[in-house]
Amino acid sequence: MEPYDSQITYWLHHASHCDLSPQHRQATRHLEESLHRLERKRKAIEAVRARIPRTGLGLVAPSEAQQHDLFDTTQDFFQTYYATISALAAFLNYAKRVTRADVPTRSIAKFIDFLRSGYLRRRNSSYRALMSARDFRTVLDHSPGHATFDWLTNGSAKQPVHIVLFSRRAGRVPEGADGDPAIGWAFRAPDDAQVMEALIEALAFIFGRLTAEYRTPQMDATCSWEADGFGSAPAIAFENHVGELMRTSPRTAFDGPHLRAPRENST
Structure with a gap:
């Protein structure tokens, strides 16, 4: 699995150790599917970027078709992002022992503010990534009342190609764009990898707390992951079943620095 896929699977696996209502478990499945779908959209953007040639100076030189492909995949990513963060809000709304409060589910902007209040370790940078993605999607959606726009592609030797x-x-x-009401404005697409990392950061906090509040030993006993404190959810190793569980361990899917990043990096 790719880095973000493995992290999504890792954190969502915590729910299998928790005593959740049927509705909450259904919301969990919907969230996991939405997150993996979003990661597929991000990979589609990466695939388009990989096909764009660069000049000898490192400047990007996309064809017209590649520019349209990048716009299409970017639009898909941010539309899917909106659905994914809505799924996260719906999931968290069931976790009353975690939130201790009502979760705003009718406004994505208010929900992102809610996440900033205690669910993001890198509060400022992760908040900006999530809110900027929300704002960019709003402009893309071109709802009545929002300005019409044109678009272009932009990139450099040090930056990946993005839609502007x-x-x-x-x-x-x-909202979220740079400009002057008297002149015009520009809005560079938020970095899709940073958006994914901010979501993973929220998952790490939410599912760590979910395990603390809803974990049941009976469900530990049925876990088919390696119970070493890392291959399985870190707080729920089931030592008595190590030999049995190792036969079905997906441990190799979680090697490398990408999995550890949400837990070790706090800046």
Whole structure:
């Protein structure tokens, strides 16, 4: 599995050790599917970028078809992001022992504010990534009341190619965009990898707390993962079944620094 896929699987596995209602478990499955779907959309963007040639100076030189492919995959990613963070809000709304409060589920902006209040270790950078993704999707969705826009691709020797939405007409500057109402505005697509990392960071906190509040020893006994304190959920190693569980361990899927990043990096 790729790094983000393995982290999604790792953290969502915690729910299998928890006593959840049927509705909560269904919300868990929906969240896991949504996260993996979002990662597939991110990989599609990466696949388009990989096909874009660079000049001898390292400048990007996409064809018109590649530019349209990048726009299409970028739009898919941010539309799917909106559905995914909605699924996270629905899941967390069932976890009353974790939240100790009502979760805002009717406003994505308010839900992201809610996450910032205690579910993101890198509160500022992760919050900006999630909110910027929400704002970019809002402009892409082009709901009534939002300015029309044009678009282009932009990249450099040090930066991956991104879509940039812009308008040269005077008028309101959309939330998250840079500009001046008298001149126009521009909105560079948020970094898709940073968006995924912010979501993984939220998962690490949420599912760690979920395990603390809802874990049941009976469900530990049925776990088919290696119970070494790392291959399985870290707080729920089931020492008496190590030999049996190792036969079905997916441990190799969780090697490497990518899995450890959400737990070790806090800046």
